[in-house]
Amino acid sequence: MDKQNAAAAEKSREERVKPQDFRVPANEYSNIKKIIGVVSGKGGVGKSLVTALLALQMSRKGKQVGILDADITGPSIPKMFGLHKKAVTCENGILPEFTRDRIRVISINLLLEEEDAPVVWRGPLLSGVVKQFWTDVLWENLDYLFVDMPPGTGDVPLTVFQTLPLDGIVVVASPQDLVQLIVRKAYRMAKTMNIPILGIVENMGYLKCPDCGRQINIFGESRLDEVAVDLELPVLGKLPVDPELSRLCDEGRLEDLTAPYLVTAAAMLDTTEQRKPEQGGY
Template sequence: MSECSHDCSSCSQNCSSRQNPQDFHEAPHKLSSIKKVIGVVSGKGGVGKSMTSALMAVEMRRRGYGVGILDADITGPSIPKLFGIHGRAMGDENGIWPIESRMGIDVMSINLLLEHEEDPVVWRGPVIAGAVKQFWQDVIWKDVDFLFVDMPPGTGDVPLTVFQTLPVDGIIVVASPQELVSMIVGKAVKMAQMMNIPILGVVENMSYVECPDCGKQIKVFGESHVDEVAAKYNIPVLAKCPIDPKLAECADQGLIEVYGGQYLNAAADAVQALLK
């Protein structure tokens, strides 16, 4: 048998590096105290991802936890509007301080740094990703048990930056009932799997409308496909949320914290279990 002609030690080192990929996670601000980071993701826009992020934060705050929301949707920020926050985030020699909502939820969004909240953010991908890193490294998140990261839709620069930079403890995938959801959810799930991010489950929004007269559930977008999709990827369905005019009214008025719907209790349970 002929002797091996290549550098086996080099091969061993390369194989080892592939099995143990380099950790690119960045440390948060030195004054921050964050226990768990939860990403809220979607494969496409318009499925209620920001609403889910806000309602999850409100529910965890009601349970007595310290909560923050990092609005990573830089070009389409809506978290401040949902909470009725219109001020400017301030900084000092220590760093940038998030703005507190009425319930005491810490919020940081690009809209809290712009001169006018209607101003568009016309930035290229790397600059947007850099802003998200700054929200993690330069913002002081004090006494936060759960930091929810409201991510932009898709699998582009910002989700990649979040997954690589932040120590994400789990993600919630948000979807809608259409048959297209199979492909969309699949993209989000496979990206999370590639990045070794645990998937807590999927939340379906706009599942139905409840008739105010008879209580019948009307499937506006047709029959749901979320159960079969979740089974395909072996992830739980955490909620099927209806189209609720009361929720829309609260959101429009910046009063998301007074909405009384309990549709996300199972999702909140899954998040709460991360501390046990």
């Protein structure tokens, strides 16, 4: 091999082995300080609810907040906030919809003609839409953008991990889904992608007796604290099964919530504030 070819081969090898950066810049009208993804190992554990609650509590702290609904085939954020209007597109991009308390939201449901029409698209198309939610939406000034991820480790979560400059992820787990395994999986995936895990939220581990207020651990003693200590991750909160929560979600009135769910979590994630995990709470 002559010198020139050897140099070209070496360069190509370097290109192949070095970690590639697929990140794309956001819209020029977007200025987003922190991006936090909400993930889980499997579906139905409460990712969307946790995303919505974190956004709500952060916005109640006076922060400018947005939610990017990256779940294209199962979008649920607009419904929780009672958003049914169509997002408007202008010459500079797509305008997010505002919830009653001025949380900015973008979701495929705000763009489809019929919100109950199923999205039957293949992976690359789904990933393309998520990318557009980042590049084409006029988020303007945000302190926090929360990304509601679809479950699992398919095309779309991978796209989010690779193209959005995530500052970290929050892992949602329910006690019955072998919390240790799920959290460890998320931990290893995030490590591979070089993204910090900001903490864990346990959902639906207990309920409060409506008569005596006693806490009933539905699945026995939670093992989350053990796992969290082992992996040196903070527990951001533990949410009970609360019929009020599901009722407010179903009625699109999550912003009427009075219980302080994930208030402590929002304070712990808010890097502009001193962390106060020892205060406990939800």
